[in-house]
Amino acid sequence: MRASLIALFLIFTAAAHAFEAPRSMATGTSGLLTRALGRMCHGFDLASDTLPCNPAFIAFKREGTLRANLFFGNNVSYTKEASDLLNERADEDTIRTLFGKQDRSEFETNLEAGYWGETWGVSVSPLRVNYGTTFRNPSLPEISLFASQEESLRGQIGTYLGNDLFIGLQLRALHRKFIAKQFFLTDALANEGTGFFEPENQNVLYVEPGLLYAPEDSDWNPKAYMSLMNAGIASRASPAFPSRPQFHLGTSVAADIGLGTWGLGVDVAWDNGMETDLEPVTVGSYYEFGILRLLAHVNERSNGLGFQVSSGFFNLGLASQSTTFNDGWGEKVTDRRLYLLLGAEI
Amino acid sequence: MKTIFVMMLTLLMGVTALGKTKKELQATDWNSFEAAMQEAEREDRKTGWSYIASGALVTIGGLVGASSSADSQSKLIYGLSQGFGVAAIGYGTAKLSYGNEYNSFYDSIQGTELSLEQKNSLVSLYMENERAKREMIRKINIATHAAIGVLNLYSASREPDKDAKTALQFLAAVNFAFALSYTF
Known part of the structure; x- marks a missing residue:
């Protein structure tokens, strides 16, 4: 009797509440560089994703390049179910497919095309899907669910200021549809998915500047940079996406060694959530020669390793990243995921 | 999906x-063409060896990765990589042997006694x-x-x-x- 009362209490009172989205899903864009290099992608002038992480690099004079990338994690088969959930098409089958295994899962998918030109660039992403779940209490499964679908448009412009200084600015407009919820599996099944998951909508305009110092008279090509990411104005505030502008300060070097180029850098980042889940210092490195680029990064909560193979038009890559994040109940969880990239470039 | x-x-x-x-070579006369070709030949040698080395690494890595991976999408990437790797070895070998698209013309002119x-x-x-x-x-x-x-x-x-x-x-x-x- 007592156990039944406790169970009923849990069901009717603990129901659902919102929580903050995992940081990797709430910030920036999805791409091979951001997974393999982590925050160190702000310090290298690497042509991989459609536009540079640090908009100051757009100010470098270069030949215009058009890119189209499909980036996805290895649980991509659940994208349809996640999309059904976000677009209020979920039914009992959707619930069972997504949550039936009661196993922590996470994936993301990003489709993006962009033009990276001389001092300006633009990219469009008609589809970026992020999804993550954690479970607890197998006897009465409670689920922490985060799912989002974004469409975004980015524009970057940069210029040379003189004295080896470059400045850039990124404007990023996105529309986000998301669900951030904690609930009991029994509640979701009882509702057969109908009306239980009500996605929220949010429009955000980000203004993200970058500054770069890159003296040209050294074989080691040293660089020092500052950038500000995720500084934006949202159409409505949401606890799942709190305002968290993230400052970056870093330095890097890159030199011709052997048959290729080796780069090494350090990035220091901070925002107003750093005391809980952001490690400030990231060290990243890459080596590229011929058709191959090897990438890696490490900090206390995350590490990643990846490679990219490029034929000139067609490129593909694979990255493995381990991250420690909040499971929604205040517990830290460490996960390693695999991400893949297929891209075209002209 | x-x-x-x-x-x-x-x-x-x-x-x-x-x-x-x-990439288009910029030259207006024989001297500037010859200078550009000598620079291009140095680049071609470095490019050739880097493609052969990286191609070999990618091919071997792709074979190992495909056999050890259980995930179908990863197997696809590793499988495609193997093809890229072999193609890169071929391209690198061609670069070392024949250089660039202008080499045939350059070698032909160099071998003559034209003014x-x-x-x-x-x-x-x-x-x-x-x-x-x-x-x-x-x-x-x-x-x-x-x-x-x-x-x-x-x-x-x-x-x-x-x-x-x-x-x-x-x-x-x-x-x-x-x-x-x-x-x-």
């Missing part, structure tokens, strides 16, 4: 098949013909990508599945953007 994946692969194969315009004036005249005529050829290739690429974009839009207009329609519209936009890029 599977539809989007297949369409992206189709786009990528199509882009590859169309070919990319190679400097005659060599200058030949270089000037050759570069003019090369520019005309590149311009024709550029126009063909514009027309081809634009035609693919129109076809994608037509297919999207007749597609009932929303995800497939979105993917086709995206492919159309990408192809139109490719066509536009060739106008710069």
Whole structure:
């Protein structure tokens, strides 16, 4: 009797509440560089994703390049179910497919095309899907669910200021549809998915500047940079996406060694959530020669390793990243995921 | 998702098949052409060896990765990588053996006893013909990508599945953007 009362209490009172989205899903864009290099992608002038992480690099004079990338994690088969959930098409089958295994899962998918030109660039992403779940209490499964679908448009412009200084600015407009919820599996099944998951909508305009110092008279090509990411104005505030502008300060070097180029850098980042889940210092490195680029990064909560193979038009890559994040109940969880990239470039 | 994946692969194969315009050598006379070719030959040797080394690493890595991976998407990436690796070894070998597209002309002129004036005249005529050829290739690429974009839009207009329609519209936009890029 007592156990039944406790169970009923849990069901009717603990129901659902919102929580903050995992940081990797709430910030920036999805791409091979951001997974393999982590925050160190702000310090290298690497042509991989459609536009540079640090908009100051757009100010470098270069030949215009058009890119189209499909980036996805290895649980991509659940994208349809996640999309059904976000677009209020979920039914009992959707619930069972997504949550039936009661196993922590996470994936993301990003489709993006962009033009990276001389001092300006633009990219469009008609589809970026992020999804993550954690479970607890197998006897009465409670689920922490985060799912989002974004469409975004980015524009970057940069210029040379003189004295080896470059400045850039990124404007990023996105529309986000998301669900951030904690609930009991029994509640979701009882509702057969109908009306239980009500996605929220949010429009955000980000203004993200970058500054770069890159003296040209050294074989080691040293660089020092500052950038500000995720500084934006949202159409409505949401606890799942709190305002968290993230400052970056870093330095890097890159030199011709052997048959290729080796780069090494350090990035220091901070925002107003750093005391809980952001490690400030990231060290990243890459080596590229011929058709191959090897990438890696490490900090206390995350590490990643990846490679990219490029034929000139067609490129593909694979990255493995381990991250420690909040499971929604205040517990830290460490996960390693695999991400893949297929891209075209002209 | 599977539809989007297949369409992206189709786009990528199509882009590859169309070919990319190679880097144009800048020269107006024999002396500047010879200097540019000597610099290009140094680059070709470095490029050749780097492609052979990276191609070998990618091929071996792809074989090991494909056999040890249980995930189908990863197996696809590793499998494709193997092909890239072997192609890179071939390309690197060709680079070391034959250099770039201008080497045949350069080697032919170098082996003659023509006067400097005659060599200058030949270089000037050759570069003019090369520019005309590149311009024709550029126009063909514009027309081809634009035609693919129109076809994608037509297919999207007749597609009932929303995800497939979105993917086709995206492919159309990408192809139109490719066509536009060739106008710069």
